Amino acid sequence: MTVDAILFPSADAPPNGNAKPAPAEAAALLADFVEVLIPGEGDWPSAATVGVQAMLATRLFEDLGRGHFARLATAIIAAGGPFAGRSEEERVAIVQRFEATEPALFGWVRDAAYIAYYENPFVGAVINAQGHPYDVRPHLKGYPLAPFDVERQTPRHGRGHFIATADVRRVDTSTLDLETERTQAWGLKR
Amino acid sequence: MTKNEPCDVLIIGAGATGSLAATVLARAGLDVLCLEQGDWVEPGDHPHYSADWTWQRRTNWNSDVNKRHHPDDYPVVSDSSQVLMWNGVGGSTNVYGAIWPRYRPSDFRKQDEHGLQPNWPIAYEDVAPFYEAADRMIGVSGLAGDTAMPPREKPPTRPLPFTRAAGRLAQAFDKLDWHWWPAEAGVISENYDGRPACNGCGICNGCPRGSMSKYSLSIWPKALAAGARLRTHARVLRIEKGLDGRATGALFLDRNTGITEFQPARLVIVAANGVGTPRLLLASDNLANQSDQVGRNLLHHTLVSSEMWVEESIDSHMGYVASLISREFAETDTSRGFVNGFNFNCLTSTSSAGEVAAGWITETKAPWGRDHHRWFERHFGHCIGIHAIGDDLPNPENRVSLDPSITDKDGIPVAWLHYQPGENDKRMMNYMLDRLVDIAEAAGAFEYKLQDYRDKDGVYRTPAWHMIGTCRMGGDPETSVVNKWNQSWDVPNLFIVDGSVLATGGVVNPTPTISALALRAATYIRDNFRELSGTTRSAAA
Numbered sequence: 001m002t003v004d005a006i007l008f009p010s011a012d013a014p015p016n017g018n019a020k021p022a023p024a025e026a027a028a029l030l031a032d033f034v035e036v037l038i039p040g041e042g043d044w045p046s047a048a049t050v051g052v053q054a055m056l057a058t059r060l061f062e063d064l065g066r067g068h069f070a071r072l073a074t075a076i077i078a079a080g081g082p083f084a085g086r087s088e089e090e091r092v093a094i095v096q097r098f099e100a101t102e103p104a105l106f107g108w109v110r111d112a113a114y115i116a117y118y119e120n121p122f123v124g125a126v127i128n129a130q131g132h133p134y135d136v137r138p139h140l141k142g143y144p145l146a147p148f149d150v151e152r153q154t155p156r157h158g159r160g161h162f163i164a165t166a167d168v169r170r171v172d173t174s175t176l177d178l179e180t181e182r183t184q185a186w187g188l189k190r
Numbered sequence: 191m192t193k194n195e196p197c198d199v200l201i202i203g204a205g206a207t208g209s210l211a212a213t214v215l216a217r218a219g220l221d222v223l224c225l226e227q228g229d230w231v232e233p234g235d236h237p238h239y240s241a242d243w244t245w246q247r248r249t250n251w252n253s254d255v256n257k258r259h260h261p262d263d264y265p266v267v268s269d270s271s272q273v274l275m276w277n278g279v280g281g282s283t284n285v286y287g288a289i290w291p292r293y294r295p296s297d298f299r300k301q302d303e304h305g306l307q308p309n310w311p312i313a314y315e316d317v318a319p320f321y322e323a324a325d326r327m328i329g330v331s332g333l334a335g336d337t338a339m340p341p342r343e344k345p346p347t348r349p350l351p352f353t354r355a356a357g358r359l360a361q362a363f364d365k366l367d368w369h370w371w372p373a374e375a376g377v378i379s380e381n382y383d384g385r386p387a388c389n390g391c392g393i394c395n396g397c398p399r400g401s402m403s404k405y406s407l408s409i410w411p412k413a414l415a416a417g418a419r420l421r422t423h424a425r426v427l428r429i430e431k432g433l434d435g436r437a438t439g440a441l442f443l444d445r446n447t448g449i450t451e452f453q454p455a456r457l458v459i460v461a462a463n464g465v466g467t468p469r470l471l472l473a474s475d476n477l478a479n480q481s482d483q484v485g486r487n488l489l490h491h492t493l494v495s496s497e498m499w500v501e502e503s504i505d506s507h508m509g510y511v512a513s514l515i516s517r518e519f520a521e522t523d524t525s526r527g528f529v530n531g532f533n534f535n536c537l538t539s540t541s542s543a544g545e546v547a548a549g550w551i552t553e554t555k556a557p558w559g560r561d562h563h564r565w566f567e568r569h570f571g572h573c574i575g576i577h578a579i580g581d582d583l584p585n586p587e588n589r590v591s592l593d594p595s596i597t598d599k600d601g602i603p604v605a606w607l608h609y610q611p612g613e614n615d616k617r618m619m620n621y622m623l624d625r626l627v628d629i630a631e632a633a634g635a636f637e638y639k640l641q642d643y644r645d646k647d648g649v650y651r652t653p654a655w656h657m658i659g660t661c662r663m664g665g666d667p668e669t670s671v672v673n674k675w676n677q678s679w680d681v682p683n684l685f686i687v688d689g690s691v692l693a694t695g696g697v698v699n700p701t702p703t704i705s706a707l708a709l710r711a712a713t714y715i716r717d718n719f720r721e722l723s724g725t726t727r728s729a730a731a
Binding site for chain 1: 368623
């Protein structure tokens with residue numbers, strides 16, 4: 001299989017005439033991309049250091065299909081990639097352009113990269129080092145939590161009531177105008 | 191086609207209610223056969239043991255049938271709701287969260303209260319003993335003594351650990367002078383019935399330990415020990431009816447062999463959930479539908495949500511997903527501008543660091559780039575989620591129907607699902623969102639975000655765990671599908687025991703009530719089987 005077939009299987013031609021990265025270059029493109037998404041800082045390893053690009057590539061193939069890997073490469077290149085030899089400011093600008101022009105694809109890839117990053121045991125260790133008892137596989141051992149203390153933790157506020165079956169009475173709905181008034185603005189768009 | 195030997199009771203669907211009915215009836219010595227289109231879900235099949243469990247619950251373990259690609263599923267096309275269910279032994283208890291509150295007495299009397307919903311033909315008091323019995327069978331945790339609810343027995347196990355998120359919320363509710371109570375859960379806090387106590391891992395989408403009641407681990411062993419038979423990969427194509435108006439059995443496809451078989455039965459119980467049951471009845475020549483109510487009045491509950499972040503580190507990724515319940519607004523108060531009420535199902539947080547960054551119930555996401563880790567450190571372990579869940583009014587146009595021309599690969603028409611909130615529901619959700627803001631402010635949150643589940647086009651795309659009301663119970667054959675014993679008005683040896691029979695939705699997660707009603711119906715069938723196996727008339731209301 002040719003590099004074009006791997007990177008651009010659904011396209012007649014690469015997105016620009018000169019962009020024909022070899023597989024190793026394509027892998028580097030992805031590594032550079034996730035490095036911009038989650039750079040290393042302090043004890044935090046970068047996404048590329050813990051291999052997020054490998055997981056991302058696998059999930060792209062598995063969940064979206066080969067064509068979407070080509071879409072990703074195409075979008076990054078169309079946004080000004082590849083990243084090699086660029087300053088940090090320029091790298092950030094490439095990703096910003098990608099985010100603006102392909103928001104749905106970018107969102108999927110960003111979320112997948114985040115999840116892959118925080119699945120990583122090295123990243124889990126940093127969370128632990130910050131004082132959180134976090135486990136990337138918590139189901140195996142669970143988390144130690146003190147049992148509910150009935151004596152101490154039972155609410156004493158005395159609030160709350162219910163209407164018993166025999167006490168249900170007709171309420172006056174005449175002022176609600178549910179049949180005639182229509183709420184146009186509801187939810188967060190108010 | 192193969193014709194099998196007749197059984198006493200044929201149960202269609204091996205989920206929560208099918209398993210409870212099978213247990214009751216097999217223990218009575220009846221010959222019970224259950225047909226389940228899906229497979230067993232073994233503990234090792236769950237994603238919980240894998241490091242990529244977060245990814246899996248977004249993909250192959252997604253609760254939404256339209257976001258995973260599982261061969262046991264059937265197509266459900268929805269123009270609105272996210273359709274959450276699992277098709278297999280144990281049904282949706284393989285992926286649910288098992289928050290376990292009960293209905294209130296007024297939930298059964300809405301016709302009396304305001305006239306915009308029907309009364310049930312039964313009262314809270316008719317169901318109460320079965321709540322207790324179901325809780326003992328299933329294994330739950332909670333605390334008696336809540337003055338916002340009728341008195342109840344002490345739950346089989348004490349409440350789950352009172353997390354720091356719960357403590358923070360309790361302070362906020364106290365400040366507001368609002369009711370709160372430790373959450374009831376279909377999760378055991380102590381070893382119970384041969385199953386281990388919850389270990390607080392927080393991955394509360396089903397539980398392969400069985401600490402959260404996954405009915406394939408908690409109930410099915412009882413049914414099988416009592417002699418019930420269960421055939422998996424058996425997809426029912428239609429229920430057949432005889433000239434005497436009685437159901438004769440069901441035609442089903444053995445998905446392993448590809449052979450179609452007919453299973454005769456003296457009595458048929460449908461337990462296929464609020465979508466699967468109306469789909470099957472409608473596909474069976476409009477069975478049990480003289481009222482034209484099959485599939486109509488689909489209820490999901492009104493649902494809006496929030497996330498808030500507090501300065502104090504509360505390690506809210508640990509522990510059972512629900513923390514408190516508030517029943518402050520559960521009853522109707524028309525001064526709010528609408529009828530019916532709602533509860534707050536207060537959560538902890540997601541147990542996944544990846545979901546903290548990639549977005550949980552409000553889709554709040556960490557920024558990418560240099561600010562990423564600063565944002566993560568500020569938000570991880572500081573989050574509390576809340577769902578506000580209310581009683582939506584029925585609308586006959588909110589419904590499950592059949593596609594007139596498209597069928598699945600087994601020849602069953604594809605199910606269509608339409609749901610749109612009404613005027614009262616919208617007013618309630620606005621009010622709920624405002625109260626969620628009150629809670630965030632009372633909790634001293636440094637940040638909060640609301641979720642109204644509307645997409646960019648304004649369509650309400652609720653995560654529809656609760657698919658109820660589509661074969662509702664009632665006292666009048668003209669306006670309901672089943673009578674007070676879950677018996678079809680039209681087909682006297684046909685019973686429906688899943689959530690489709692709920693006439694109103696209450697302000698709570700419905701599985702406890704659905705389970706209690708299934709136990710009640712099964713007990714009635716058990717006690718009246720001789721008559722039911724021959725009668726051509728349903729019991730009166």
